[in-house]
């Protein structure tokens with residue numbers, strides 16, 4: 420057995436930890452327990468969907484490449500299923516879990532249907548707390564507004580905690596274009612930033628990476644030993660590389676999980692405390708808040724805090740639930756309330772409840788398609804089931820394939836803590852996209868032909884009978900060719916001797 424890699428802080432491997440996961444005599448932490456041991460030649464990381472301007476994202480193609488990397492696929496699937504199982508255990512520990520979900524859903528629906536009132540109440544109360552409130556219609560306005568605040572303060576560097584809203588706004592690339600350095604403080608998000616890749620999950624942004632991938636990124640960017648993929652070594656090296664940047668940053672930025680209208684305050688939940696660093700180390704703090712994050716009263720927070728971390732990571736609460744009430748002494752706190760398509764989505768009868776989302780990621784963790792294809796295969800800010808219903812609201816053409824990347828099994832809706840009918844909305848998007856001719860021509864022709872066949876029982880039964888004979892007798896190369904997407908990854912099942920229809924006629928049908 421090879422010598423374990425040198426540790427910066429060997430005490431992290433204390434042997435008396437009863438919860439330690441040991442495999443092959445080595446202690447693994449939670450994150451790496453699901454990943455495979457190192458090989459001498461690590462499997463290269465599959466990259467995400469190929470994005471070409473406004474052309475429809477080919478999620479299936481990118482998913483095919485992810486599946487073709489078995490170590491990544493297995494690790495990803497196991498790691499996310501582990502989160503799903505932890506979520507289930509936490510859920511079973513709370514007798515009133517279903518009531519909590521209903522309450523959370525009702526609070527969100529009430530707020531969204533009175534959003535104008537609560538936003539104005541939040542603005543008034545936040546302003547009286549000394550917070551400077553700004554409004555941004557879209558991503559461009561958000562980026563320019565934040566840039567203006569930074570410019571007014573002569574800020575050249577910004578430390579930032581994870582925020583999907585800023586991903587949505589293309590914030591980092593905008594800041595790079597105006598010469599402001601952005602340093603992500605969430606470990607997973609920092610890994611993704613250094614790798615010049617988007618987050619693949621709303622809660623665990625680098626979950627698609629093996630630790631050997633991280634070792635590769637860090638060796639290229641912060642000079643770690645490329646052969647050392649020990650997670651403690653990597654985390655510490657990153658911490659030591661980033662802390663000096665954090666300490667000298669000119670400004671800090673956070674997102675927001677919940678903004679409370681009655682108090683004009685907001686809450687950020689993290690497990691690394693990095694939002695607190697971003698907000699409290701520099702004197703200037705800017706928070707970007709999507710307008711759907713408003714909740715009416717402080718007491719409502721308890722409902723969401725109980726649901727959020729349990730649904731996301733299967734832990735009772737996040738390590739840090741930080742309340743921001745106003746600027747620190749001698750500092751400034753700016754809040755940017757961002758619309759970026761949300762008002763429009765609020766007006767979509769079938770899709771407005773997607774605004775209830777609290778970005779817990781539970782629907783992603785349970786989705787069989789997401790778990791086996793990786794978040795980057797969706798080629799969009801939001802992936803997994805929630806992405807399938809949000810992304811087309813940004814660009815119907817570009818994301819027209821995404822609602823088809825689902826089995827419609829409904830597991831996403833079952834785990835959603837705010838009871839969004841996700842699978843029904845996915846199905847509704849398919850209809851809307853077909854009606855608006857946003858699906859590819861080949862798919863439209865196939866669907867039309869299938870529709871014709873399925874609406875004529877006699878023709879359908881004749882086709883099934885012919886297919887059964889063909890499957891039993893045709894040579895393999897005729898069945899397994901480029902046109903048979905099903906057969907690309909699996910064997911076509913043997914047709915049963917008797918169809919269900921024939922069985923039913925023989926056993927339950929009307930006796931003639």
Ligand code: SF4
Nearest residue numbers: 776777779780782835
């Ligand atoms: S849709 Fe529901 S389950 Fe999915 S991220 Fe949002 S709140 Fe969580």
